[in-house]
C-alpha cells in the first residue's frame with residue numbers, strides 16, 4: 001500500500017483495552033503485520049483520555065478500535081474522542097474502525113459502533129468491522145479487513161485526484177463507481193473522465209455514464 005508512487009502509506013492504530021496481551025492486543029498486532037506486508041508503515045498507540053494527539057496528523061489512515069465492556073466501548077478511546085484534541089486532529093483523516101466483543105454483530109453495529117461513529121460524522125470511514133471471539137485470531141478475517149481498508153483508501157484518493165482535475169462526480173455516480181470492484185471501477189473512471197473532457201462535461205452523473213455507454217465509441 002502506498003500513499004503515492006514514492007512514499008509508503010502511513011497508518012496508525014489507536015486502540016484501548018483493559019487487558020495486556022489480551023485479544024485486542026493480539027488482533028492489532030495481526031492487523032499491523034498484515035498492513036506492513038502490503039508495504040505500509042505502521043505504528044500503534046494505546047489511548048489515554050487526556051493526551052495530545054497531534055501526532056495523528058502525520059498519518060494517512062487512522063485505525064481506531066477497542067473492546068466492549070459492559071455495553072460500552074473501552075473508556076480511554078471514547079474518553080479521548082470526548083475530552084482530548086483527538087477529534088480535532090482526525091479532521092480530514094481517512095479512518096477504519098473495529099470493535100472486539102462477544103455480542104452478535106447486529107447488536108454490535110446497532111449499540112456499540114455508533115458510540116465511536118457519532119464523533120466521526122465528517123470523516124471518510126474506509127471500513128468498519130466487528131471481530132467476534134472466533135474471528136480475533138483468524139488470519140482471513142484480519143486480511144479481509146486490511147484489504148478493504150486498502151481498496152477504499154485507493155478509491156478515496158483517486159476520487160480526490162479526479163476532483164483536482166477540474167472534474168466533479170455526483171454522489172450517485174461516485175456511489176455507482178465505488179460499488180464496482182476496484183479493477184473495473186478504475187477503468188470505468190478513466191474512460192468516463194476522458195469522455196467528459198472530450199465532450200466538455202464538468203459534472204459526471206449516472207446519465208453521463210449512460211450517455212457514454214451508448215455513444216458510438218462506447219466506454
Ligand SMILES: Cc1cc2nc3c(=O)[nH]c(=O)nc-3n(C[C@H](O)[C@H](O)[C@H](O)COP(=O)(O)O)c2cc1C
Pocket residue numbers: 017018019022023024025067068069070071072100101102103104
Ligand atoms: C468484564 C467484561 C465485560 C464485557 N462486556 C461485554 C459487553 O457488554 N458486550 C460484549 O459484546 N462483549 C463484552 N465483553 C467481551 C469483550 O468485549 C471481548 O472479550 C473482548 O475481546 C475483550 O478484549 P480484551 O481481551 O482486549 O480485553 C466483556 C468482557 C469482559 C471481560
